[in-house]
Amino acid sequence: MTQREKANSAPDHYRIRLHGQLGSQWKEWFEDMTITNRGDETWLTGPVTDQSALHGLLNRIRDLNLVLIGLERIKSAGGPK
Numbered sequence: 001m002t003q004r005e006k007a008n009s010a011p012d013h014y015r016i017r018l019h020g021q022l023g024s025q026w027k028e029w030f031e032d033m034t035i036t037n038r039g040d041e042t043w044l045t046g047p048v049t050d051q052s053a054l055h056g057l058l059n060r061i062r063d064l065n066l067v068l069i070g071l072e073r074i075k076s077a078g079g080p081k
Contacts, residue, residue, distance in 0.1 A: 011047040013075040016057065018042045019067035029060060041069060 033046040
């Protein structure tokens with residue numbers, strides 16, 4: 001896929017698993033991500049426009065001293081994973 005095709009396609013969707021629980025007040029901090037608490041984990045799920053945006057999310061996680069458990073692309077821009 002060329003850069004132009006990638007720019008015109010839908011964003012990839014990711015699931016980011018964190019240790020601990022985040023409340024809904026963090027919704028703005030994590031933009032279009034859905035915050036779901038599952039036991040002692042928080043899942044951030046949603047669209048990420050590109051690699052720069054993904055690194056931005058990871059930087060926010062780092063800045064909050066959150067423990068990253070996992071990162072998974074769950075749906076690519078080119079279709080289902």
